[in-house]
Amino acid sequence: QFSNPQRNVFVVGDEDQGIYAFRGADYRNVMTFRREYPTAKVILLEQNYRSTQNVLDVARAVIDKNGNRTPKKLFTEHGAGAKVMIQEVYSESEEAQFVVETIRQLIRTEDRTFRDFAIMYRTNAQSRSLEEACVKFNMPYKLIGGVGFYKRREIRDIVAYLRVINNPNDAVSFDRIVNTPARGIGEKTIATLRAWCAAQSWTIAEALDALVRGVPSPLTGRAAKGLAEFARLVTHLQAFAELNTLDLLFDEIIKQVNYYRHAQEISETDEQHEERMENLAALRGIMSEKKDLALRDFLEETALVAEIDSLDTTKNGITLLTLHAAKGLEYPVVFITGVEDGLLPHSRSIGEVEPMAEERRLLYVGITRARERLYLTYAFRRSLYGESSEVTPSRFLVDIPPALTTGEWFRINTMRERAAVKQATTW
Numbered sequence: 001q002f003s004n005p006q007r008n009v010f011v012v013g014d015e016d017q018g019i020y021a022f023r024g025a026d027y028r029n030v031m032t033f034r035r036e037y038p039t040a041k042v043i044l045l046e047q048n049y050r051s052t053q054n055v056l057d058v059a060r061a062v063i064d065k066n067g068n069r070t071p072k073k074l075f076t077e078h079g080a081g082a083k084v085m086i087q088e089v090y091s092e093s094e095e096a097q098f099v100v101e102t103i104r105q106l107i108r109t110e111d112r113t114f115r116d117f118a119i120m121y122r123t124n125a126q127s128r129s130l131e132e133a134c135v136k137f138n139m140p141y142k143l144i145g146g147v148g149f150y151k152r153r154e155i156r157d158i159v160a161y162l163r164v165i166n167n168p169n170d171a172v173s174f175d176r177i178v179n180t181p182a183r184g185i186g187e188k189t190i191a192t193l194r195a196w197c198a199a200q201s202w203t204i205a206e207a208l209d210a211l212v213r214g215v216p217s218p219l220t221g222r223a224a225k226g227l228a229e230f231a232r233l234v235t236h237l238q239a240f241a242e243l244n245t246l247d248l249l250f251d252e253i254i255k256q257v258n259y260y261r262h263a264q265e266i267s268e269t270d271e272q273h274e275e276r277m278e279n280l281a282a283l284r285g286i287m288s289e290k291k292d293l294a295l296r297d298f299l300e301e302t303a304l305v306a307e308i309d310s311l312d313t314t315k316n317g318i319t320l321l322t323l324h325a326a327k328g329l330e331y332p333v334v335f336i337t338g339v340e341d342g343l344l345p346h347s348r349s350i351g352e353v354e355p356m357a358e359e360r361r362l363l364y365v366g367i368t369r370a371r372e373r374l375y376l377t378y379a380f381r382r383s384l385y386g387e388s389s390e391v392t393p394s395r396f397l398v399d400i401p402p403a404l405t406t407g408e409w410f411r412i413n414t415m416r417e418r419a420a421v422k423q424a425t426t427w
Contacts, residue, residue: 015069019362052081061400063364066357084374085407096133118319118331122344125282140317145325154276165237168205181262183226245291250284285383323366334370339394340378
């Protein structure tokens, strides 16, 4: 053991901030140390030098429900501060609008800058509506620990399909998807295709049409077959797009190319695969919201957000990040969005004791990133994973005393009343 023979060892830790079980971290190590060294002196660092007392009290109300932890009475010399705002909104787009409008108001009334604000969320897929709102309101932003929604590999693949359906002569998009998923079409085949186009004075679209009609070409073997199949696929999807809405077009692309299987094949871990599927579901949700738009108009909108993603906004931008990426950071004003059952706590954790405890710790970490102001938002309906559906406010919000909060949270009051009745009538 490290401490033998003098038994001199010094350990620093906080089981309330153990949020990386998926990386092998175990918050119980702190408790195990105290068991194995019962004579060790324990010093609780209960004074907080970051947050106001209201923020700390809200954090305590959330984390105190966890077992297997050391109770702490957090205090600060920063005063009570503003009450924590809990805000109910109708949808994820209204949630994003509420956040950016609040930021604009605070910049105007409290002389703040963009770098004072952080917007946090449970899953990367949630960033899409927030990014779009920042673009709409001309607010610079930066993503921490991730890439912009429209820069993610699976999103770029599907958008490339949409671009080729709209215009087969889009060379960049054509090159991206002609062999995605694999069809046996390599660089040599593409070079032969382009040489054939040049010899015939054809565009790519005209060459694809020729392949569909069976016109003889210099292409041979498996590559010729694969390219002919791709040409027929593009023709089919173009005809489908003429008669159907955007959301159905998304479904048809996924079905025709078996992209869900491809997403699994290109994922190195189960977590990465799950995130890819969440992103794809989020894209379908966008296309469902805007299903009546013409394909060309939809692509113009996505191009605008993707272009903003490429700008350098690190000097003075709003920070967008997941709760996992927030540990160790702090901001004057913090928004935690999507505080709903199914997101926070995540759907895969509900019903499991240890995963639920970690979800509670994750919210605790997010809350304690705020120095002065904290906003918690949840939606009435959310279409994050496809079709819009009604969602439930996070059960963790019920644990927060109303006296510490402000805002509009009627549904939480109803949940509190139900919880009180259940507790009073359970034998």
